[in-house]
Amino acid sequence: MRHMKILAFFAVAMFTITSCKKDVKQTVKEEISQETITMISKLGFSTNNVQKIDEGYLVEGDIILTDASLNETPASPKLRIAEVEQYNTFNLVTGTPRTITISTTGNISTRLSDGINTAIARYNAENLGLTFLRGGSNGGGTINVKLINTGQYIASSGFPSSGGNPYPTVNYSRLYQNYSLGFVATVIAHEVGHCIGFRHTDYMNRSFSCGTGGNEGQETTGVGAIHIPGTPTGPDAGSWMLACLSSSTDRPFNSNDKVALAYLY
C-alpha cells in the first residue's frame, strides 16, 4: 500500500493509510527472489517497492510485468530527450483504424461503470484511429476491467504486446470504485493509456506528481520511453498520465495529452 501509487496518492493526508504499510512491504519483499529483482532491474525498471501479484510483479505502482515480459528481449533502444513530457513504449497498438472493446468482470458499481463510459467518451472525442466501445460484463473485451480485492494499489495494467495488441487487462481495486466520477474516469483512462502504450508523463521524475520517487527507468531498454514530439519539455500538471493523483483528481485530456494521442493514433 506504500505509496498507493498509481496512480498513487501522494497526499497521505487525504487518506488514513497507516500502520499496515510497513508490514505489507516487508512481507511482499520476501516473496520476490533476487533473481527476479535483477531481471526487473535489467529491464530498467525501478526495483523500489516491487510487489508480487497474481499476474506477476507490479512495478512503478501500476505496471504489471508478467514472467513472459520479464524474459522478453527488448526492442531496439531509442533515445530519450528531455524531462517531463509525454512518452510512449516501443510497442504500440497496430492495425489502426481499430476498435477496442472494454468489457468488465466482477460485480462492478454503477459509478465504476459510468467511469468506464466516461473514459471511453474522452478517448472517442479525440477521433483517434482507435475507437473504444463498451463491451459486456463477462469479460471478452479487447481490454477487460477486472474488479479485484486489494489494498495494495488502486488500479494496474500493462503495455502493448510485440504483436501490436493492447495489454488485455485493467485491474481495479474494489475499494476505489465509488470515488468521484472524475476520479474513476481518470484512473480508467490512465490505465487504458498504459494498455495502448503510454508511459507516465513524469516517469523521469515521479516526484513531480507523487511528491517522492525518482526516475522509473527503462527509457532505452525493456518497454522503452520514447518522447512524443510536440509535447512540452516543462512540467505538465494536468496530464492524465501523471503517476500519482489524489482523491479529488479529475484529469480530462489536456492540450498536450491531445497532441500525444493524435500523434500516436
Ligand SMILES: [Zn+2]
Ligand atoms: Zn500509471
